[in-house]
Amino acid sequence: MIFKPAVDHGVKLLLSFSGAFLLSVTIFEFLPEVYASQSEHIGIFIMAGLLVQIILEFGSKGAEHGHVHHKDNAKFPWLLFVSLCFHALIEGFPIAENQSLLYGVVVHKIPIAVIISVFLLHSKLTRLQCALFLVVFAMMTPLGAFAKAYFPTLQTYSASVNAFVVGVLLHVSTTILFESSKNHQFNASKLGVILLGIIIAYFI
Template structure:
């Protein structure tokens, strides 16, 4: 599942973007739900597990993950939490955006092997992000072949990270530190989604309910 479901999530996002996006008015609600669920799973399960490992300086690597995500978002324009800021008239392949999103997707795939709840959180996060990225790329002057290539590689990177973790010894000595970095990435992305989920930071009872629902589901799983 950790190999197939992340790809399926991107395909679902692509399909919604291609056929329904203009009428798909609940994208912000999906973002808010994905952010609250990802944050809750990270805080309730992923974070305590890392600290219970007994490894020193874990907090430093979590902070490092936050800083890494800030740099990745500087490259991507914030696509990881639903924002894109590249020119729609540009016909050149957006390599900076592509590399940034692939690094993010690869890293988020590393800890999901053997952690079903984290896998579900990543999948739920990927669907609205894939919708936004797909819809934006299809409205640029990029060729359809470039867009499909972009989405295909982006979809593969998360299961590739999981595959490398599960089937190689590459991360055996640094796995705990890499997981801490991913926690920092998840904390930054999920909180940014929640902070930006309401226009002009006004209270929205519907989005608040969606956020509470995401937290509640994470608690009962």
């Protein structure tokens, strides 16, 4: 337990970096690509994605951006599980056709996976339940990419689907940035990793 504060600080820095990186990739690469499609109602689908993500967080309690509250409960957290899996599935839709976004989602998933793993291991769930949770959750984003590549309906409405994902990513990434600091204050180290995330995203 003596190492817990250092681990927490490191994870929070990584979370800040991932939020800045994902937001920057979305704005620099993905958002212009979505608007370049010149499809009608792009803005509506972006807002729809943002609203759906807000609804999902009623079930996940903000786990997508690092908020997981430890509870001594032996029941499997189905609402958290379904919400996180649906979120991960949505994120996977455009990554097969956008390499930069793939990097952004991968970087975003690393601290989230760490936080969720710690939450599960501190719960009263069995190791098998924890493993199944993490394995299925890990499969959702690749499954989303597969679905987008092989389901004709998703391909037909690709611009609308991508705009929807933009809304989801904008909400998650901005929430990470605003909530990753205590009392919403940025210290020098967090400001540094945020700037690093933005710069790396710009040059990839």
